[in-house]
Amino acid sequence: MIYLFCGLFGGAVLVAICKPLFSQDDTLESAIIEETAWDLLQRKKEIILGNIQDLDFEHKCGKLSDEDYQKIRGEMAGEVSLVLEEIDGIESSQDLDALIRHEVSVRKSGSHEPEPALCPSCGEKNIATSKFCAECGAKLIG
Amino acid sequence: MAQVGQFALAMAVVVAAYSIVASLLGIRLKSDKLIASGRNAAIGTFACVTMAMVSLGYLFLVDDFSINYIAEHSNRDLPVYFKISAVWGGQEGSLLFWGWLLTVYSALVIVQNWRKHTAMMPYVTAVLMSSAVFFAGMNLFVVNPFNQIVVLQPGGVNALFVPPDGAGLNPLLQYILMVIHPPILYLGFVGFAVPFAFAIAAMASRQMGDTWIRTTRRWTMVAWFFLGVGILLGGKWAYVELGWGGFWAWDPVENASLMPWLIATAFLHSVMVQEKKGMMKVWNMVLIILTYIMCIFGTFLTRSGLVSSVHAFAQSPIGGYFLAFIVIGLSGSLYLLLDRLNYLKSDNQMESLVSRESSFMFNNLILLASCFAVFWGTIFPVISEAAPEWMGGGVKVTVGPPFFNRVNVPIAIFLMFLTGVGPLLAWRKASTNSLKRNFLWPAGIALAAGVVLFFQGVDHFYAWLAVVMSIFVSLTIAREFYKGARARSVGSGENFVEAVVNLTLRNTRRYGGYIVHFGFVLLFLGWSGQAFTTDTQAEAGIGDTITMRQYTLRMDRLAVEEVQNYTSTKATISLFENGEKVGVLYPERRFYSSSGQPTTEVAIWSTIKEDLYVVFAGPAPDGKKAIMQVYLNPLVAWVWIGGIILGLGTLIAMLPNKKSAPRTSQASRVEEKIEVEQHTT
Numbered sequence: 135m136i137y138l139f140c141g142l143f144g145g146a147v148l149v150a151i152c153k154p155l156f157s158q159d160d161t162l163e164s165a166i167i168e169e170t171a172w173d174l175l176q177r178k179k180e181i182i183l184g185n186i187q188d189l190d191f192e193h194k195c196g197k198l199s200d201e202d203y204q205k206i207r208g209e210m211a212g213e214v215s216l217v218l219e220e221i222d223g224i225e226s227s228q229d230l231d232a233l234i235r236h237e238v239s240v241r242k243s244g245s246h247e248p249e250p251a252l253c254p255s256c257g258e259k260n261i262a263t264s265k266f267c268a269e270c271g272a273k274l275i276g
Numbered sequence: 277m278a279q280v281g282q283f284a285l286a287m288a289v290v291v292a293a294y295s296i297v298a299s300l301l302g303i304r305l306k307s308d309k310l311i312a313s314g315r316n317a318a319i320g321t322f323a324c325v326t327m328a329m330v331s332l333g334y335l336f337l338v339d340d341f342s343i344n345y346i347a348e349h350s351n352r353d354l355p356v357y358f359k360i361s362a363v364w365g366g367q368e369g370s371l372l373f374w375g376w377l378l379t380v381y382s383a384l385v386i387v388q389n390w391r392k393h394t395a396m397m398p399y400v401t402a403v404l405m406s407s408a409v410f411f412a413g414m415n416l417f418v419v420n421p422f423n424q425i426v427v428l429q430p431g432g433v434n435a436l437f438v439p440p441d442g443a444g445l446n447p448l449l450q451y452i453l454m455v456i457h458p459p460i461l462y463l464g465f466v467g468f469a470v471p472f473a474f475a476i477a478a479m480a481s482r483q484m485g486d487t488w489i490r491t492t493r494r495w496t497m498v499a500w501f502f503l504g505v506g507i508l509l510g511g512k513w514a515y516v517e518l519g520w521g522g523f524w525a526w527d528p529v530e531n532a533s534l535m536p537w538l539i540a541t542a543f544l545h546s547v548m549v550q551e552k553k554g555m556m557k558v559w560n561m562v563l564i565i566l567t568y569i570m571c572i573f574g575t576f577l578t579r580s581g582l583v584s585s586v587h588a589f590a591q592s593p594i595g596g597y598f599l600a601f602i603v604i605g606l607s608g609s610l611y612l613l614l615d616r617l618n619y620l621k622s623d624n625q626m627e628s629l630v631s632r633e634s635s636f637m638f639n640n641l642i643l644l645a646s647c648f649a650v651f652w653g654t655i656f657p658v659i660s661e662a663a664p665e666w667m668g669g670g671v672k673v674t675v676g677p678p679f680f681n682r683v684n685v686p687i688a689i690f691l692m693f694l695t696g697v698g699p700l701l702a703w704r705k706a707s708t709n710s711l712k713r714n715f716l717w718p719a720g721i722a723l724a725a726g727v728v729l730f731f732q733g734v735d736h737f738y739a740w741l742a743v744v745m746s747i748f749v750s751l752t753i754a755r756e757f758y759k760g761a762r763a764r765s766v767g768s769g770e771n772f773v774e775a776v777v778n779l780t781l782r783n784t785r786r787y788g789g790y791i792v793h794f795g796f797v798l799l800f801l802g803w804s805g806q807a808f809t810t811d812t813q814a815e816a817g818i819g820d821t822i823t824m825r826q827y828t829l830r831m832d833r834l835a836v837e838e839v840q841n842y843t844s845t846k847a848t849i850s851l852f853e854n855g856e857k858v859g860v861l862y863p864e865r866r867f868y869s870s871s872g873q874p875t876t877e878v879a880i881w882s883t884i885k886e887d888l889y890v891v892f893a894g895p896a897p898d899g900k901k902a903i904m905q906v907y908l909n910p911l912v913a914w915v916w917i918g919g920i921i922l923g924l925g926t927l928i929a930m931l932p933n934k935k936s937a938p939r940t941s942q943a944s945r946v947e948e949k950i951e952v953e954q955h956t957t
Binding site for chain 1: 283284287294308310313316317323324394395483484486487551554706709714756759760766
């Protein structure tokens, strides 16, 4: 009885381990890099915006003098502008990895797929965030 | 059933080892099939170790004394709940329990994060399973809880031996807190495997942003919470069960749990600097590696016999293996860290010494200094005993509470100071004007209270300083809530209480953290009361009284009673405060027949001001009277109250932040854009 139980238990564990080896699908999900330059910049943007919010609140609470507040806020605003510029740079450079990651993150967040940007020159459907047409290179509107 | 346990253990070792190989090979060969198989193997390891635990629990419940471990740690009369706690009451079972909790955490983490962090998870699996292989392997090959008692019969034949009854569980462990203390402490120890595994995975997969920190933030807090609660429960157990009048003796086993807690506390603070400013990346890696290694070291220290003597360590079968595991784990992690240093450059510089980030840095240094002092004090007797004679070694030296208190009391007071100061400082830089404005009245009131206390006779310097600091920190915390709620209510129209609640719920980490700080203040206040402990010893027969300050104890009865598992000699004592009867106390002395050990059951009359702590120390030489040891311990209740508040604060800090009403995706994009523009103008 004990041997039968051990056999069944061991068999069940082995089946669970071996099952993926015989599946058809090898999706290479593990090759997805989570922290691309684009991701890190997005995260940086979030952090600086969060820091600005905190700074505003701390100023409201009287933890900072007006002078310090203005100075630090100005610095933070400068930092976020730089980050936004870098994000724009990546998005307009047609870095496919970054664009794919962007798409994935939009889909993961559950928001609707953005309308594709139609090229005014050749009519090609481009990714919403593109600045130039992937087909003919014309500048996209919006 | 023992065979099932053996089989499950053997299978756990093989399956966990396969999980490591499949995960790493899967990464190398870029095969998701192998990686998924490794993941299933990790969950399979959980199933196997669970089966081993269930088998051992069952064998305890059915009193199978053919198993050596059960014969040594249980007996027929042991109540069922103690039989269950006896599963982890000895070395073999506690290591199995450790390994089991590890596989529980592993399975949960894998299921929770598999889809979210596809690139990191195979590494996480491999790291967690490396620990699982070690613990399951120790249980299978070195300290097997399923080994049966075999005796050599005449003629050289081995035969199974089943003793009629077991030796019983150590009487000191037969206490209800001891049923939950080890699991909770272990949940803490083992829990740090999760952030450690993610840290290693982040380095291995070269993804060293703050994803690993954000992913494991709650796991780290869960582990920190359990470790803290476990340490406090251990203190409570020592207080009510050991009968020496205190709750913390700087015993090596206590220190073993405190050290990882101190480093983890440093880690919890310094990750905020990384999240906010992209600094201290290497430091955070070092801290989490040290935390986990200290957890393993703590288990090793407690279980190897090293603390009692190096000779006991040499005789212990597990010491060498643990040491090897620690050395391999530490050197492997540090090698990876050195190899990835280029990826861990700080995004920012420290701008001012008077800023929130620098206060975090000081807090880290102080916590680490404290940990090092505890480590050195704990390990020094071992080193001095192991050192060769020409170096003055070979002598067993005891490092007692005076050393630990001399070093750690000033450290703790400075830490209190930082607890008060840190939250008042702004990130980046705090100007002198802001400092004056924020500090003046909390510091002024605390000092004024200090002057009053001094004239009321509190002349013990550290105790005085501790009280002054406690007042200062409490005021700064109250100020944070007050100012925050006021700022909030101005904009939202909420009343003050609503504003405090919403303020906390919308930034649980910060305000939960403040509540934790307040709990720490109370705990520290209770701890400082130890400076004023007094005690007396007296022989008392029926009708005799013992007087201690405003309390009078009158011995009413002395009775011997046979209970299921022990013989009890119980005193009934009426307690009078200023001549008025306030209660009845029952200090007791027990004798456990199965193990032949006596224990004392303390009677405690606890108020928020002080504890009257009565120990039945034993019968007087004339046999008619009892020797009673009575302690008056000021403020002890605040240690437990502080602990509860600390725990509650941690739970609040673990809650997700309450968000505003959800925006539609289109609206959210527009609002985000406006927000960015607003912030940048």
